Amino acid sequence: MTAKPSVFPSVGRLLVYGVLALATAFFLLPLYAMLVTSFKDAEEIRSTSLLALPGSLNWSAWGTAWSTACTGVDCNGLRPFFWNSVAMAVPAVLISTVWGALNGYVLSLWKFRGSDTLFGLLLFGVFMPFQVVLLPMSQVLGWLGLSSSITGLVLVHCLAGLAGTTLFFRNYYAAIPQELVNAARMDGAGFWQIFWRIVLPLSTPIVMVALIWQFTNIWNDFLFGVVFSGTESKPITVGLNNLANTSSSVKAYNVDMAAAIIAGLPTMVIYVLAGKFFVRGLTAGAVKG
């Protein structure tokens, strides 16, 4: 006999929901404050409380942040930085994901002598503080003639993210039975055919994880952006920093807030759209035939 579920939630349940609601409010409050501030003008910010709703939906701060706010000497808003970030993040995310998938495929399904050791060494990359590689990386970019270019930033992000994406795919593919690869080999498929026809179609959840993870990391990166970019290739995080630090007599909080939201919007949108894949991918278990 199983107990009949009660129509009324128990006290314990209510307590759990209460705590969860509080936590949600706590984490959403800064976003809320940013949002309402971005719609107020300077006078309204001064006269009303931080959490008060704006009198009207005033988009002028958003327009300023996007196209006319000053970031140092230039006054073109965040727009050029935004497109720099897009041009940097999209190829870097795609390349590092596909590269990691290939690494993981080899390291779990085409093991060779020393492949586990290699994987162990690769793991250092996940935990290594990136400050350590700044100088050598800058040297290498110089040799390659990629200093201060978006292409250089793409390369840096691919290398920095590779350890992580390899780890994701290696562990996901470890659940694929070796017999599946052996069967395909007997059937006459080669290394690449097995990857494209058999393994990759099984990888949707972990591909989503890698894409989201990489996009979030690369879009939000400040360190590489500030170190390796030139005047024309600064990503949005650097642009936002410059915008907020270019001081006039009065701090334009509404513009700063709108700019910060613009900078954070792509990662939020991606997580909202694909978040369920992210959770599913992280918890995905064995691949059953």
Add this chain to the structure above:
Amino acid sequence: MASSLDIAGINKRFGKGDKSVEVLRKVDIHVAPGEFLILVGPSGCGKSTLLNIIAGLDEPTEGEIRIGGKNVVGMPPRDRDIAMVFQSYALYPTLSVADNIGFALEMRKMPKAERQKRIDEVATMLQISHLLDRRPSQLSGGQRQRVAMGRALARQPQLFLFDEPLSNLDAKLRVEMRAEIKRLHQASGITSVYVTHDQVEAMTLGSRIAVMKGGVVQQLGTPDDIYNRPANTYVATFIGSPTMNLLRGAATGGQFGIQGAALNLAAPASANEVLLGVRPEHLVIQETAPWRGRVSVVEPTGPDTYVMVDTAAGSVTLRTDAQTRVQPGDAVGLAVEPANAHWFDASSENRLA
């Protein structure tokens, strides 16, 4: 076209130097075209390694594998023209049943129309035509097994390899698929090598059986040979259920005897102690027999009844028909026909005569 298979002087060691482990030692088996060879033995006996070496998924340390007379060692699996059925079926999860069966043909660039025709033929033969559009995850265990067989059959290869294909099925389905495999082999006539740890599968399917232990072939022969003339005590006890009774005694002057037991049989002369092997069905209860014992356990199985008897020579199991009425505690006499006695040397455990 059935091809012959030669397994010639295969040695396999894993690791190097002092730490190396020998998994296969001097395996020599000639398989005639159309033959169904069984490799049977406990886990770790090297049978699956041998199968992988034939398939090309693993390479031998020494020796040759010849298919149709041609040495294939060093050749990748795809060029060996071998189809294999795996224990886990290893169906491609994202492909439909039809695409699973046709995958190898597609890899060999067979035109689509011809491929479709072959898939339909195989599906009809295996009675899975109604499943062709499904994914493997939508199939039952028995259906998956059929698809895996279909994938191998569609290839029309020179050689079939089976790696414990029935061990994931329930008992009823296993018997059914066993008959199916036998039927398909008879129809296709393709040379097959079948790995199993199940002695019933070995006996029912094989035209010849290689019993393996510790990387060494203990005996290679027809099921009849293996059962009726086991080469050593290992083979004798591995095949047959319940296992053969082994009784230790002395054979002096061509006469076998055990201290305290009135069990006397003519035996091959030997300086050493000998082991008498008697299969349970060859031990009979005979009220007047001088060799006496006491029934300890009675196990009815339906058609047969297994009776365990404690005697001065040791505890023995015998198989009788269901009509036999004995109770635990009964005193009984036991008899063995001399023709049904197997003799082994007690120290080497090899068959005598």
